[in-house]
Amino acid sequence: xxxxxxxxxxxxxxxxxxxxxxxxxxxxxxxxxxxxxxxxxxxxxxxxxxxxxxxxxxxxxxxxxxxxxxxxxxxxxxxxxxxxxxxxxxxxxxxxxxxxxxxxxxxxxxxxxxxxxxxxxxxxxxxxxxxxxxxxxxxxxxxxxxxxxxxxxxxxxxxxxxxxxxxxxxxxxxxxxxxxxxxxxxxxxxxxxxxxxxxxxxxxxxxxxxxxxxxxxxxxxxxxxxxxxxxxxxxxxxxxxxxxxxxxxxxxxxxxxxxxxxxxxxxxxxxxxxxxxxxxxxxxxxxxxxxxxxxxxxxxxx
Numbered sequence: 001x002x003x004x005x006x007x008x009x010x011x012x013x014x015x016x017x018x019x020x021x022x023x024x025x026x027x028x029x030x031x032x033x034x035x036x037x038x039x040x041x042x043x044x045x046x047x048x049x050x051x052x053x054x055x056x057x058x059x060x061x062x063x064x065x066x067x068x069x070x071x072x073x074x075x076x077x078x079x080x081x082x083x084x085x086x087x088x089x090x091x092x093x094x095x096x097x098x099x100x101x102x103x104x105x106x107x108x109x110x111x112x113x114x115x116x117x118x119x120x121x122x123x124x125x126x127x128x129x130x131x132x133x134x135x136x137x138x139x140x141x142x143x144x145x146x147x148x149x150x151x152x153x154x155x156x157x158x159x160x161x162x163x164x165x166x167x168x169x170x171x172x173x174x175x176x177x178x179x180x181x182x183x184x185x186x187x188x189x190x191x192x193x194x195x196x197x198x199x200x201x202x203x204x205x206x207x208x209x210x211x212x213x214x215x216x217x218x219x220x221x222x223x224x225x226x227x228x229x230x231x232x233x234x235x236x237x238x239x240x241x242x243x244x245x246x247x248x249x250x251x252x253x254x255x256x257x258x259x260x261x262x263x264x265x266x267x268x269x270x271x272x273x274x275x276x277x278x279x280x281x282x283x284x285x286x287x288x289x290x291x292x293x294x295x296x297x298x299x300x301x302x
Contacts, residue, residue: 092121
């Protein structure tokens with residue numbers, strides 16, 4: 001024997017109001033709809049649940065017994081509806097993510113791929129940009145989260161969760177003239193051109209400050225690229241350009257592109273997750289954070 005949740009709800013309204021018409025108005029349906037529901041319940045139970053009269057509808061003794069079960073049924077059904085809504089919220093909805101590294105093997109891309117596989121109803125909006133612009137977008141509420149590198153002395157207005165650490169080093173092709181030098185000074189780099197991020201980037205500003213403090217000539221930048229993409233690494237591997245490359249990227253190019261021994265130009269950076277201060281974390285934001293922490297890469301070797 002099965003009961004309709006709507007029929008049970010109408011039964012409870014009639015019991016509460018002791019009147020079919022008032023119960024119908026409270027439920028927002030017609031009086032015949034409520035009367036039919038009561039008849040279906042009485043047919044299923046096999047006994048009258050109400051005594052109808054000119055002044056309304058009063059529960060019978062059997063109806064009183066059925067009332068307790070109906071209340072439990074209604075409460076359990078409401079809990080099931082809430083639980084289903086929470087599950088849908090965790091597997092659907094929109095997640096707006098900002099990234100600086102869109103490489104296919106980046107932790108962010110791997111985590112987003114896993115979320116899409118697990119949550120068929122998920123919708124993603126991905127923005128690729130510089131750290132400062134992504135921080136501003138999160139702070140304004142235009143993005144839910146962003147994953148960006150943070151350098152010493154650089155601050156963000158958003159809340160930060162540390163994900164992993166890395167080292168940015170000067171890298172060149174394996175047969176570069178400088179690659180054979182056991183020791184190097186900043187002056188030895190003067191004759192070579194660079195691949196560097198734009199002037200607004202934290203890494204470029206820090207590198208320029210290092211040259212200025214040492215009294216050396218500023219790097220001569222031939223190519224500006226805000227992201228260490230496969231194209232940038234290919235240019236380093238095929239030219240005498242110098243580049244600032246994270247150790248995590250260098251690992252995939254060892255033998256073709258190697259780091260120079262320039263400790264004064266090594267820059268530690270931390271990959272952080274940015275969110276608005278006091279943000280209301282959605283289930284999707286929480287899942288994204290937890291997966292990032294679970295999939296954080298091993299510490300980069302110096």
